[in-house]
Amino acid sequence: MEHRIVGPGPYRATKLWNETVELFRARMPLRKHRCRFKSYERCFTAAEAVDWLHELLRCSNFGPEVTRKQTVQLLKKFLKNHVIEDIKGKWGQEFEDNGHLYRFPPSSPLKPYPKRPPNPKDVIKFPEWNEPPPGTSQENIPVRPVVMNSEMWFKRHSIAIGEVPACRLVSRRQLTEANVEEIWKSMTLSYLQKSLGLDSLEEVLDVKLVNSKFIIHNVYSVSKQGVVILDDKSKELPHWVLSAMKCLANWPNCSDLKQPMYLGFEKDVFKTIADYYGHLKEPLLTFHLFDAFVSVLGLLQKEEVAIEAFQICCLLLPPENRRKLQLLMRMMARICLNKEMPPLCDGFGTRTLMVQTFSHSILCSKDEVDLDELLAARLVTFLMDNYQEILKVPLALQTSIEERVAHLRRVQFQKSYPEVYQERFPTPESEALLFPEKPKPKPQLLMWALKNPFQPFQRTRSFRM
Numbered sequence: 001m002e003h004r005i006v007g008p009g010p011y012r013a014t015k016l017w018n019e020t021v022e023l024f025r026a027r028m029p030l031r032k033h034r035c036r037f038k039s040y041e042r043c044f045t046a047a048e049a050v051d052w053l054h055e056l057l058r059c060s061n062f063g064p065e066v067t068r069k070q071t072v073q074l075l076k077k078f079l080k081n082h083v084i085e086d087i088k089g090k091w092g093q094e095f096e097d098n099g100h101l102y103r104f105p106p107s108s109p110l111k112p113y114p115k116r117p118p119n120p121k122d123v124i125k126f127p128e129w130n131e132p133p134p135g136t137s138q139e140n141i142p143v144r145p146v147v148m149n150s151e152m153w154f155k156r157h158s159i160a161i162g163e164v165p166a167c168r169l170v171s172r173r174q175l176t177e178a179n180v181e182e183i184w185k186s187m188t189l190s191y192l193q194k195s196l197g198l199d200s201l202e203e204v205l206d207v208k209l210v211n212s213k214f215i216i217h218n219v220y221s222v223s224k225q226g227v228v229i230l231d232d233k234s235k236e237l238p239h240w241v242l243s244a245m246k247c248l249a250n251w252p253n254c255s256d257l258k259q260p261m262y263l264g265f266e267k268d269v270f271k272t273i274a275d276y277y278g279h280l281k282e283p284l285l286t287f288h289l290f291d292a293f294v295s296v297l298g299l300l301q302k303e304e305v306a307i308e309a310f311q312i313c314c315l316l317l318p319p320e321n322r323r324k325l326q327l328l329m330r331m332m333a334r335i336c337l338n339k340e341m342p343p344l345c346d347g348f349g350t351r352t353l354m355v356q357t358f359s360h361s362i363l364c365s366k367d368e369v370d371l372d373e374l375l376a377a378r379l380v381t382f383l384m385d386n387y388q389e390i391l392k393v394p395l396a397l398q399t400s401i402e403e404r405v406a407h408l409r410r411v412q413f414q415k416s417y418p419e420v421y422q423e424r425f426p427t428p429e430s431e432a433l434l435f436p437e438k439p440k441p442k443p444q445l446l447m448w449a450l451k452n453p454f455q456p457f458q459r460t461r462s463f464r465m
Helices: 012-027 046-058 068-080 150-160 177-196 212-220 239-249 265-278 290-299 303-315 319-337 350-362 372-390 395-416 418-424 428-434
Strands: 031-035 038-045 101-103
Touching: 012 046, 012 068, 012 290, 012 372, 038 046, 046 068, 046 101, 068 372, 177 212, 177 290, 177 303, 177 395, 212 303, 212 319, 239 265, 239 319, 265 319, 265 350, 290 303, 290 372, 303 372, 319 350, 319 372, 350 372
Parallel strands: none
Antiparallel strands: 031 038, 038 101
């Protein structure tokens, strides 16, 4: 079944909706059906729609993890948005997986792309060294009065008549902590933009809401296992939730829980964790970053590029969100790989249960997006399979930023203390003066070297007398 891959970029969720609607209306088989002694042309049953659309979703942008239940939920949204209608022309009613007859209306308007206020396209730039601080100018710099003497008068007179060139006043910027934070933010966003292959992040991310302190904390404040360490312990996971997660991650060796276990104990522990994550005020990937993560989903055909883009997006998270995500993904992955874990839900495999239970807690939109459930399931599936790499700090980005900061600090030091800099960081010319090159010794002739090594050998005859 042919389909178009919707790559990264703005309004990807809306593009996917329109793409799915167009394919469904163009390819869904229509035929004659009978219902209550009447015949209806060009229609389909609800069950036929579920079968066909389920196969389309599995083979398209949403991956093979899409369930039949999710397909039914999408068809409910199709009916609500008048993509389909029942055989009597009614729409907006409840959709069920049965033999009820449906048809396509004469026209099905596609969703318009949302309009957003324009944001500056330029990534934050680091200020030039000779750029004066904001709010200052050359004309309004306060100067202390100078007592004139003959020497001072002579210098000013020489400058005035052109004998001595006047020096231009340069305000040298100091590399402050705020400057370093600007560099981290600017270069991180530049790497993300390059990974997504976009001309601008304007439509997928509000740059003003990106917090540089979050990026720096997520890079450096980590444990040996790479999990974020929080400074504010009030934002930590509750102890009872952490104990429950450790219990299932290490099943059946639950050292943290001292109470005796009973039949179905693991199901109750899992429900406790699911309830906590299900009642978060905001998904772990935040409402603000929804479009950015959905855009990254368009890169899944290029796994290495997608992992790098996910790494950068996850650096933008608040540290408490990143920590909760790291702990949750480790638990989910261990449960799926644990052959001793009893079934946690009847009718669902463990992997499917993990995706269905926590998808909404990890990714969802603040405004209603009709495909957010399928998009979240696709993202969580990929995250589960690659969480160890995705939740690492991208080494190339970290190295590049650290080298940039170190370079700017050397430049600042060189301009402020040129003599000391020259002493600590000599140039090739100064090194030549300090350490003159010694003359190379001539190679010694070997003892057995001939005076004329290439003279041909002449053989003489000897005669016996």
